[in-house]
Each structure stands twice: as structure tokens, then as C-alpha cells.
Amino acid sequence: MHTLWKGSISFGLVNVPVKMHAATEARDFKFNYLHKECKNRIRQIKKCPVCDLEVGSDDLVKGFEYEKDRYVVLDEEELTSLEQPMSRSIDILDFINLPEIDPIYYQKSYYLSPEETALKAYRLLCQSMEESGKVALARVTMRSKQHLACLRVFENGLVMETMYYPQEIRHMDVVWDRVVPTEAELTMARQLIENLARPFDPDKYHDELHEQMVSLIESKVTGETYQVETPSKGGKVVDLMEALKASIALTENEKSQSQPIKPNETINLINPVNDGDGLEERDADNSQDKIINKPKSTLTPRKRTSRRAKEA
Known part of the structure; x- marks a missing residue:
């Protein structure tokens, strides 16, 4: 695993030398214009x-737009003077509850x-945090920027x-808190949530x-030839209570089979919208195109990796 950064975790007078590695990677597709x-x-x-001229890198400067089409220019020396020093310490500030x-x-x-010389100190920190049920809030500097x-x-x-x-x-600007659902709607919504509740299994979900x-x-x-199915247009339009009842009936069966609701079984709703014109119809269909007769592919997009932090 590639090392992005080397430093130490500092809490109190204890220092634990560590190496940092990326835990995730983007699976985006990179397209080029041709x-x-x-x-x-x-x-x-x-x-x-x-000037109607092509500009080279040596003729570029950085400017901040403080008003429309008006800029203040900052040179590299000024920007460098403001950068955080490349600290090699992850400074723990507090221990708190994760929730x-x-x-x-x-x-x-x-x-x-951990570095080889810090295996015991690293394990000590891990075990003590796990037993206490706490997580650490820390401050770290990476790529000349200070992070929480x-x-x-x-x-x-x-x-x-x-x-x-x-x-x-x-x-968020809360504008919907004035809408109060009925107790019957809340009861049915809670039942629907319960029907759809399952243990988290990350392997179940796919992009x-x-x-x-x-x-x-x-x-x-x-x-x-690449073929796709025509997406479903969803079910008939009903009101909120009818949609809840139909969803509960559907999920009672789906729950026993541990399968999600299919897109073509989605129900359209009529929701009140305060736009002065009464009711506005909204399509709740979330169906997506499906691949026909296509085996699971092994093709993967080019990985997008983070820039390496400069070594001190």
C-alpha cells in the first residue's frame, strides 16, 4: 500500500510513529475531448x-476576484508566507463519543x-480507544493545509x-416544518421503515x-450492439395514504425474500406544493436502464489517486 505521509500521533507526551495510506479510491471514468x-x-x-494572445505558464499569475471582473494579484512569495508548515504530527485534541x-x-x-518501532504503542492506543468507546479529535497538516x-x-x-x-x-433553510403528518401516516411510515430495515451488508450494494x-x-x-430496456414509467398516481398502504403490502412480501422493491413497482404520488396553483404531480419513479445479456465485466476505469504529500 502506497505511503502518502509519514509522521506521528501525539497525545499527551506520547508519540506513535505512523504512516498514512489512502483508504478509498475513486472509480470515476476519465473522458477526453477528441x-x-x-x-x-x-x-x-x-x-x-x-490581448488575443496565447499565454504561457511563465506569464500566469494568481488573482482573487473581490468584485465583478476586478482582481487583486497575489504572488507566490506572498502565498508561501501564509502556508502552514509541514507538521509531521497528528495532534490529538480531545477524546469524544463517535455519535x-x-x-x-x-x-x-x-x-x-504503525512504524516497526511503534507496534506496542500503536496497539496500546487502539485497544484503549476501543475499550473506552471513544474516538480522537485531532489536528493535522497535509499539503500545506491544516485539517480537523x-x-x-x-x-x-x-x-x-x-x-x-x-x-x-x-x-439548510427549513421551510417544510409547517407540514404536519397525521398520526395514521406516521404509524404506517414507521411500519414501512421497519419492513425495509435490515443489517448493513456493503457487498449487497453495487454501482x-x-x-x-x-x-x-x-x-x-x-x-x-449495446441494448437497454425501456425504463418503466412507474405505477398509477395515488394519494399518500394509498401509497403507504401499497408499499407496506409490497414490502411484507419483499422482506421475507430479503429483496429490494423493484423500480417498476414504484408508486407515483401527488404531493401538495405551495406554489399558488394547488397540487403539483410528481413522478416518484426511480427506475434505471438495465443491461440485457451482458455478463459482469472486468473492465475498470483508470484510478484517480491523490497527489503525494511532499516528504519533509
């Missing part, structure tokens, strides 16, 4: 629209593995989640769009 006629990759040109952190704060996951982070035990080791600061979290994209690309490479 010239339609010759199918060759095009080149992105940096051009000044005022106190809302998942909206999490950014990216990293594994922390959460350290927790995962699969007998430590995983670090970089986090957003509170100032980076947008707040269907990714699999379809793989099949489409493979068919283009081999010259085969």
Missing part, C-alpha cells in the same frame, strides 16, 4: 481574450499504520477521517451506473 473528425485529443489553450459527530463533517478516509480529523478504530487498526470545519458546513458504463465501453471496443 476532435470529431480525426478522433485525436484536443489541446486546451490558455488565451487572453483582451456526537454528524457524518456531514467527514471528508476523506486514510489508514494509519477524527481517529477511530477500524478492523483492529486506526483510520483517520479528515473533517470539514463548522464554517464550511452549509445550513449500477458504473456497471452499465463498463458494458457500454466494452461494447464500443468490441463493436457489439
Whole structure:
């Protein structure tokens, strides 16, 4: 596993040397723009629209737009003077209960593995955190930026989640709290949730769009015809109570078979919308195209990896 960063976990006067590794990877497909006629990759040109000239890297500066079309220029020396020093320490600030952190704060996951000289100290930290039921809130500097982070035990080791600061979290404007469901609707909704409740099994879920994209690309490479089913338009339009009753009846059977509701069994609802025109019909159909006669592919997109942090 590639090492992105080396440093140490610091809590109190204890230091645990560790290495950092990416815990996740993006499976995005990277597409390039080609010239339609010759199918060759095009080149992105940096051009000044005022001077009508192509601009090279040596003629570029960084500017911040403080008003419309008005910029203040910052040179590299000024920007460098503001950068955080490359600290090699993950400084634990507090130990807290994991449920106190809302998942909206999490950014990216990293594994922390111990250096050979710190196996006992690393295991001591893991076991003591696990037994206490606490996670660590820490501060770490990576790529000249200071991050808030959460350290927790995962699969007998430590995983670090970089986090957003509170100032980076947008707040929702609640405009729907004036709508009050009836007790009957709440009872049926709770029953529907209970019918759909199952233990978390990550292997059960698949990126269907990714699999379809793989099949489409493979068919283009081999010259085969790619076929998809016509998506379902959903069921008949009913009111909320009818939809709840039908959903409960459907999930009673689905629950015994441990299978999700099929897209073509989705029910359309009429929901009241406060737009001055009364009721607005909304389609609740979430069906997606399905691949016909396509085996599971082994084609994978190019991995997108993070830039390596500079070694101190």
C-alpha cells in the first residue's frame, strides 16, 4: 500500500510513529475531448481574450476576484508566507463519543499504520480507544493545509477521517416544518421503515451506473450492439395514504425474500406544493436502464489517486 505521509500521533507526551495510506479510491471514468473528425485529443489553450494572445505558464499569475471582473494579484512569495508548515504530527485534541459527530463533517478516509518501532504503542492506543468507546479529535497538516480529523478504530487498526470545519458546513433553510403528518401516516411510515430495515451488508450494494458504463465501453471496443430496456414509467398516481398502504403490502412480501422493491413497482404520488396553483404531480419513479445479456465485466476505469504529500 502506497505511503502518502509519514509522521506521528501525539497525545499527551506520547508519540506513535505512523504512516498514512489512502483508504478509498475513486472509480470515476476519465473522458477526453477528441476532435470529431480525426478522433485525436484536443489541446486546451490558455488565451487572453483582451490581448488575443496565447499565454504561457511563465506569464500566469494568481488573482482573487473581490468584485465583478476586478482582481487583486497575489504572488507566490506572498502565498508561501501564509502556508502552514509541514507538521509531521497528528495532534490529538480531545477524546469524544463517535455519535456526537454528524457524518456531514467527514471528508476523506486514510489508514494509519504503525512504524516497526511503534507496534506496542500503536496497539496500546487502539485497544484503549476501543475499550473506552471513544474516538480522537485531532489536528493535522497535509499539503500545506491544516485539517480537523477524527481517529477511530477500524478492523483492529486506526483510520483517520479528515473533517470539514463548522464554517464550511452549509445550513439548510427549513421551510417544510409547517407540514404536519397525521398520526395514521406516521404509524404506517414507521411500519414501512421497519419492513425495509435490515443489517448493513456493503457487498449487497453495487454501482449500477458504473456497471452499465463498463458494458457500454466494452461494447464500443468490441463493436457489439449495446441494448437497454425501456425504463418503466412507474405505477398509477395515488394519494399518500394509498401509497403507504401499497408499499407496506409490497414490502411484507419483499422482506421475507430479503429483496429490494423493484423500480417498476414504484408508486407515483401527488404531493401538495405551495406554489399558488394547488397540487403539483410528481413522478416518484426511480427506475434505471438495465443491461440485457451482458455478463459482469472486468473492465475498470483508470484510478484517480491523490497527489503525494511532499516528504519533509
